[in-house]
Amino acid sequence: MKQSPTPRRTQAERTRASREKIIRSATETFAQKGFRGAKMADIAKAANLTEPGLLHHFPSKTHLLMEVLKERDRIDSERMRATLQQNGNHLLEASIELVEHNQTVPGLVQLFNLLLAESISADHPAHEFFIERYQREREHWVQAITQAQQNGEVRADISAETLAILTFAMMDGLQVQWLMEPEKIDMSELYRVMMEMLRA
Amino acid sequence: MKQSPTPRRTQAERTRASREKIIRSATETFAQKGFRGAKMADIAKAANLTEPGLLHHFPSKTHLLMEVLKERDRIDSERMRATLQQNGNHLLEASIELVEHNQTVPGLVQLFNLLLAESISADHPAHEFFIERYQREREHWVQAITQAQQNGEVRADISAETLAILTFAMMDGLQVQWLMEPEKIDMSELYRVMMEMLRA
DNA sequence: GTCTATACCCTGATAGAC
DNA sequence: GTCTATCAGGGTATAGAC
Numbered sequence: 001m002k003q004s005p006t007p008r009r010t011q012a013e014r015t016r017a018s019r020e021k022i023i024r025s026a027t028e029t030f031a032q033k034g035f036r037g038a039k040m041a042d043i044a045k046a047a048n049l050t051e052p053g054l055l056h057h058f059p060s061k062t063h064l065l066m067e068v069l070k071e072r073d074r075i076d077s078e079r080m081r082a083t084l085q086q087n088g089n090h091l092l093e094a095s096i097e098l099v100e101h102n103q104t105v106p107g108l109v110q111l112f113n114l115l116l117a118e119s120i121s122a123d124h125p126a127h128e129f130f131i132e133r134y135q136r137e138r139e140h141w142v143q144a145i146t147q148a149q150q151n152g153e154v155r156a157d158i159s160a161e162t163l164a165i166l167t168f169a170m171m172d173g174l175q176v177q178w179l180m181e182p183e184k185i186d187m188s189e190l191y192r193v194m195m196e197m198l199r200a
Numbered sequence: 201m202k203q204s205p206t207p208r209r210t211q212a213e214r215t216r217a218s219r220e221k222i223i224r225s226a227t228e229t230f231a232q233k234g235f236r237g238a239k240m241a242d243i244a245k246a247a248n249l250t251e252p253g254l255l256h257h258f259p260s261k262t263h264l265l266m267e268v269l270k271e272r273d274r275i276d277s278e279r280m281r282a283t284l285q286q287n288g289n290h291l292l293e294a295s296i297e298l299v300e301h302n303q304t305v306p307g308l309v310q311l312f313n314l315l316l317a318e319s320i321s322a323d324h325p326a327h328e329f330f331i332e333r334y335q336r337e338r339e340h341w342v343q344a345i346t347q348a349q350q351n352g353e354v355r356a357d358i359s360a361e362t363l364a365i366l367t368f369a370m371m372d373g374l375q376v377q378w379l380m381e382p383e384k385i386d387m388s389e390l391y392r393v394m395m396e397m398l399r400a
Numbered sequence: 401g402t403c404t405a406t407a408c409c410c411t412g413a414t415a416g417a418c
Numbered sequence: 419g420t421c422t423a424t425c426a427g428g429g430t431a432t433a434g435a436c
Contacts, residue, residue: 018401034318036236040430053402055431110320117317120310120379121232131380158393165377165390172376173369179320180331190365193358197397211419218419240412253420255413 019057022047026068031111035065035118062125069129091144092195100188109175138164155200170194219257222247226268231311234318235265262325269329291344292395300388309375338364355400370394
């Protein structure tokens with residue numbers, strides 16, 4: 001009996017497309033309701049699936065969350081890398097561009113903001129993820145700022161480590177006020193003012 | 201028949217003491233788990249009560265949350281008022297003292313941080329509360345900073361409104377990093393560095 | 401790979417005794 | 419004012435058919 005040729009590649013592609021669609025839907029839903037507030041049914045519905053259909057691709061809600069976060073991190077790193085290249089490695093300028101970009105994706109900003117706050121509890125599934133992420137980013141920025149200080153672009157009367165922490169704090173804090181009152185708060189303009197204060 | 205004198209005052213006091221004890225327990229539990237993550241059973245247990253015993257004092261979880269927030273706001277306003285008086289109305293100095301104080305009450309800082317992030321969703325019970333709170337505080341600070349600019353204490357090349365927003369953003373942002381890594385982040389020292397940048 | 405059906409737990413809230 | 423008992427609803431996850 002002749003077997004019809006199994007469309008192996010096509011099927012794998014379809015699986016990958018399903019996962020991507022689910023991750024997109026999950027990203028939006030987590031952004032609106034946070035991890036604890038988002039229900040699997042919401043995510044399934046947004047992906048045109050039922051709950052068991054969704055759970056066929058990801059064994060649990062926690063697994064799904066972690067995939068969403070990793071995927072976002074991957075995309076954002078890629079964006080930042082490209083912007084830095086276009087900018088001749090000027091971190092301050094590149095970071096302003098990042099804030100401007102964030103202003104076009106409020107859902108994602110809200111996602112990270114809410115998950116970040118939730119994740120401070122040691123028993124949150126993304127607890128380690130966010131601590132490691134901050135440590136990694138901080139190290140990255142300390143290096144870049146040190147170089148900018150040596151180039152005379154950034155004021156050298158404050159340590160690079162301190163400047164890195166202050167910069168992240170400002171980014172995070174501005175996001176909160178912007179999310180609460182988007183028309184009132186011009187996030188990128190305010191961030192720019194902060195960057196001016198850091199210039200040499 | 202002679203009725204034994206009803207201990208009216210004593211009973212009222214006992215009721216008030218119960219409410220205060222519940223609010224203390226609820227504050228701690230909300231701080232650790234947020235509004236959505238905190239269960240009424242957790243709060244009841246922390247207050248040495250059962251769930252119905254708890255619900256006898258507060259008709260619903262939402263009511264309890266709002267009472268917790270209002271109570272905290274009342275206490276904090278009172279503290280800030282007193283500190284300002286001791287400081288000759290120097291807002292920058294008083295705000296540094298506030299950050300130092302916050303460093304001694306991580307649970308409360310976490311409570312406001314987590315509820316703030318949750319409350320960005322329009323359907324959160326504390327949504328309006330936090331928006332109004334920011335508007336009120338911002339107005340208050342714009343007035344104070346304007347005066348400090350006229351006195352020559354604060355740089356005048358940036359508008360008071362912008363400085364107020366940046367200051368709140370820095371406070372909020374530092375709290376997040378401090379909560380995540382309390383030993384690594386010296387919140388009040390970092391805040392002090394920011395305040396130095398705002399000096400005339 | 402996706403569905404229907406359902407098990408099973410958790411949670412907020414109520415009824416009513418004491 | 420606090421308890422025991424209980425309900426109704428919603429939530430994640432599983433079983434098993436197609």
